[in-house]
Amino acid sequence: MTTRLAYGASVAAMAAALGAAWPALAQTGTQVEEIIVTAQRVEENLQDAPVAVTAFSAAALARSNVETLDDIAIRTPGFSMGKVDPIQQNFAIRGIGSAQGISQNAGGDPSVVLFVDGIYAGRGGAPDLDALDLERVEVLRGPQGTLFGKNTIGGLVQFVTRKPDDEPALRIQGQLGNYDRRAFNIRGNLPISETLAVAGGASIKKRDGYEFNETTGNRVNNEDLRTAHAALRFRPTDALDVVLAFDVTDQDQKGNPRDNICPTSFNNGVHCVGVNPDPRITNAYTDGVMRRLLKTYRAEVNWKTPVGTLTSITGLRDVKLNYVTPFFANPVNPPTQIESTETGYEKNQQFSQEVRLAFDLMDARLRGQVGAYFLTEDINRTAWLLQQFPAPAQTGLATYPQAVDSKSTALFGQLSYDILPSLTATVGARMTWEEKEGHFIGRKISGPGRPPPLGAEDYDVTADESWKAFTPRFALDWKPTDDILLYASAARGFKSGGFQGTAGTAASQSTPYDPEFAWSYEAGAKTQWLDNRLRLNLAMFRTDYKDLQVSQLVPLCCVVVGNAATAKIEGAELEFVARPFDGFQIDGSYAWLNAKFESFATGATANYSGNRLPRSPEDKINIGVQYETELAGGWGVLARVDYSNQSKMYFEASNIPQQKQEGYINWDGRIAVSSPDDRWEVAVWGKNLSDELVATYVTYFGLFRQTLVPYQPPRTYGVTLTWRM
Template sequence: MNKADILGRIAIGAMVTALGQPAWAQDTSTRTTNEIQDIIVTARRTEESLQTTPIAVTALNSEALTTAKVENVVDLQATAPGLVIGRGSAGGDGIVFVAIRGQGNLQPILANDPAVATYVDGIYIPRPSTGMTDIQDIQRLEVLRGPQGTLFGRNTTGGAINIITNDPTDELSGKFKVEYGNYNNLGVQASFNIPLAEGLAMRVSGAINERDGYGNNPNTDRDFADNSSKFLRGKIKYEGNGWDLTLTGDWNRQSNHGQQIALWAFNPAIVPAAFQPGLTAGLLSKDHWWENTATGTATNAGISALPADVQALYGVQPFNKLEVYGFSGTLNVELGGLNLKSITGYRHSMNYGLSDTDGTAVPLLGTYAGSGSYYISQELQISGDITDSLNFIAGAYGGKESGYEFSRSQIFGGLIRDSNADVTNKTLGLFAQAYYELTSNLRAVGGFRYTWDTRDSVLHNAQVLGLPYNVAVAGTPTGINCTVTPTVPVTATTCNQDQNAKFSYPSWNFGVDWQASDHLFLYAATRGAAKAGGWNLRAGGLPAFAPEKVKDVEAGLKVDLFDRRVRFNTAVFHTWKSDNQAIVNSFVQGIGVTQYIQNNGKVRLWGIEGELTAVPWEGMTVTANGSLQDGKYVKGTFSEIQVVAGSGCTNSAGVTNGCVVDLSGLPLLQLPKKQLNISATQKIPVGSATLAVTGAYAYVGAQHFDAVKAADQASAATKAAYATENALGRVPGYGIFNGRVALQLDDSNIEIAAYGRNIFDKKYLLRRFPDLYRTLGIAAAYVGQPATYGVEATFKF
């Protein structure tokens, strides 16, 4: 019997047991402390019980976030099934790669949207560079799995992370927390709630964290993977007669001395002989797992003719900087039997840094990259009851993002190349969703949305950063320093390639749910959504890629058993994806070998997810969640062109000796087939205090971050190189163990806690970037965090 059958039989058994359970008393005063409490969620833009919400959603309250020590989005991977969060990017340490049910985006450039959206108090956060920002003073966090196309601000194919921060209240209160741990980790957090007048209150929260690096460069005695972070949020809320207004502002700044990257392997056939001793000395080993010898960019004798600001980019050691801030206003107005909501948002993000991709003292590849943008959004919602059985929500959403993105790379110690673009993204959507009670226990839902997107960009790429665009430079497609296809004549200061595209597409949601008994809820749904199209900013001359379209079917049950001492929720899904936005490594006429996004391939994904909460005895809470999932390309729908000298291949693109390679047998990226998270907390009375002991284990299966296939006409040596790269593109699964012991002093609202993360010092990889055979001749590895531990004290009033 396979694991899917086992989970399926468990789900059926739970349903049969639930149907046989007596109904609970609905008077909450009769419930005991051993019962699992209701959680209110807003996964459908309205408040409702988690156990009667007909979608797959994980909800974490503030206590659960504290116990799991969730401090940023990366920490969420261990809290929800089917959710994986990757790190490791030449574009900056703040970028995270969030995927749900195999729907992700490993090239989240400014002209390409994420597959999993993040919302803070209803405001869409467009850039994944904000993924590492602090999560502080949170009321609740929800992870929504599956397409979210009708209700939320942006169409997303994988899901959404919905963060709800604490609102001001009419009670004076506060919280202060201080933390110290290994690597000189010092953190301070504070929040204050202050009533100002009748119906008017404000809330201020902030945090400061300083930590030495997890890694060290033994050659320079320089730390990396350190952290310096500052965070501040302020909210003010007024509740009037039939209306309320909430104004919010937040700011976060982070910096460090480089990512935790190291050299895994190199190819002597590509790397210059003079570089090989330095690469050998810098290879990653288990004895020096959290070390590298990275030194950043190298000086070059040819820089004397370049401007001073460009010269300053040579000889720079790795670093990262991130700053994000935003403002929002949310207005709720009662209009007779209707409710009007207005959500206005402004988000600014800026991140940049220098990454030494080879992780050694050799100047093989150093990349100074970053982006900056601002995003203005406006959403209007109107909702209410049409009849006793029919209610609805409808509205409009608009957003505009303007910004820039750049990537300046130094290869083999040469002069720095420049790829940069200005980008403007616009979106407009109209949506409506209705809920109808067919009977007292049976409901139906139907929703529809139509979206219009505009994607405009202007490329300004140069072979040598700092030289005039119109000077002659050997080896470029144009023969001059400007390497794009110019829309206007090239001058010394002008190198522009305009790219403009418009897309429009529908999304929808239809479902039915059944409250079979007081403790058993079942639902079935089918949804459609799309991820916006966009442009490849670094490979000029390529066409825009179209929206990626997704539809799915999902069925689930949510059940409470044994007098609400056991809660089991499960969902099964099957997803069809077309116009898949796939990253390919191919030959482009006039450019050469490059990496870019194109619509290529149809994908099928399927799986089962389960979440369990149990209170087996007084004071003990056990939670577990896991997923089994798989997927594949539809045969014959995903291909690329590879140039094989002397092959005589013909293709529709007209590339000489360009062989068409069917890639539909390749594995899907960032899709672990197995995932399991389990946690247990025992609370023990100790006099007037309570001792809580928590142990948690998180396992994620193997993931592919790169997958390639050689043409049938390629040589045996080339096929062997591709096989090696495929092996390196697969990151093995890993499991880590965390723990926390907390003493809560009941009378004084003081908690003292000790924690440990990756307690057994597991050596694992977050991602590998293999380029052994194409350009660089290296495979870089992004290393996970070592064991960390510390103590923290919290005071509330």
């Protein structure tokens, strides 16, 4: 562990100890916030859920000025996030994430999945947080193969939206910031009758680009985003609750050309000849394009019957993506201009249906749920690859259309039985059947060369494959007191197999890669102390992976997904919240992660056994400090600072220096002043205050000794004005 991380861990331990030792005070304002979660598909207190889950309430999201999934990832132990660009994201939890390039592959799936109100969101990226009136966000760590199932082998992120209710409400918010940031958001709730209520909202966000393209004279990596949502809730009786909801995210902005560095790692390297050394200035021949239109239709029905609560969740997602990415558009050594551009279009339609019954028997001594799940996806994707090199034999344009139909069907159930009033045993299982059928084309359009690979022949193939998996879970939890929960569990996870994206040959394209499986063993404690003024939660785990899917960049060819033999992951995570006196809170987490390939030989010369898994930093710490007080006249002030420190990590299994992100620190801060009637609030905020340069994705072309990098946002700051009815 680095000296800074060791110091940070000591600070967290000291804060927890101070909270535990603080003398008893009046309870007003000193209680740790209670959070209800649905980590086990039923509502329960976070401290009663025997699983590793980090939850952010709507109030916590506002206090930390959380606006994106990046903000959530940096505050969650074991959770890291990479982005090819702002609409193609890769999540990793406890070292397990999507193979790089999966987002650009119609035949592949993620390892960490996003759910919105229980609906699987596999492709097209996450909706903007302003597209949803969030009640909370939950991050579940480790395989969730029993109750959630579909490709949740690494974990999942769950957005839970606020349902329309009986209280009229209106909130209007405006924001200004550097890079000419302008944002406006409105949301409201209106009860129409005793049985009917509606809610809705809309937002618009605009911002100049974080980078400047010297070739075109334009700022790139900007933001132009519009969202809207609407929901209707109908409760004709005490037993029936129906919610219909819709949200849309419309994104239309310039691309984010890569920074170009030669010849070592991007952290210590020098820029190529002819390239501006400023990492926020690029030299691409085109700005690129990012266009996304995401629509989601949701229906949830809860019906209380004599045998339990019957829940039906229906989801329809429609996604359209367009992008132009100049990922390789700079001089090389020796200085010669080359251009490589990927243009893509994708249309994805997804339908899912889940039905489950939650019940309790024997005076609630036996509790459980059973259900069935069906998902179908229709994915049509076309990629055009343009390659313009000095050598004519390496110049050309190729297209790679893909059409994939995917189906997933599952039966699942889980039972919990109180052996003693304080001791509970849980057994669950899921049986999943999956199939994929695809039509894949690789065709050279022009030029003597063919990107990728050079000299390849055209192909037009169809392929199909099916898989099945049994994913059980066993758990035991003991509650010796009302404030302490101890648990141990063993769970199996499964991720579907798939097909390549832009394969080099017909044989490679028509040959599927295998599913991956994992057994995870976890022990944890959830504790509250001093009348709930201090919360300490601990999880320790080990995960054994088989046939882990890993992507590799093949020189002058393509990104190929294959199965690494085995991987072993060990780690521990500590989370705490302390409120030692009225108005003051310190919270945070520390995660230690040892994620390595046990056996991974990629050929006669490359053996990655013993290397760290991509996007798996060994140490990660977060500390938040906030203070809230009331001034004369009833004006309220809340100040908060968030600190995070993450050790180095690699973006690729080879663990070469060119693919490494060095450890970095992030500081965020926010000060808010609210009126005596709580209707008005003005907040001044800043993010990445130390202006760290952090990569979101790294592509290393060893043949040309170049590293291509997009970056996280630089230092940003602004002011937000909010009015509430």
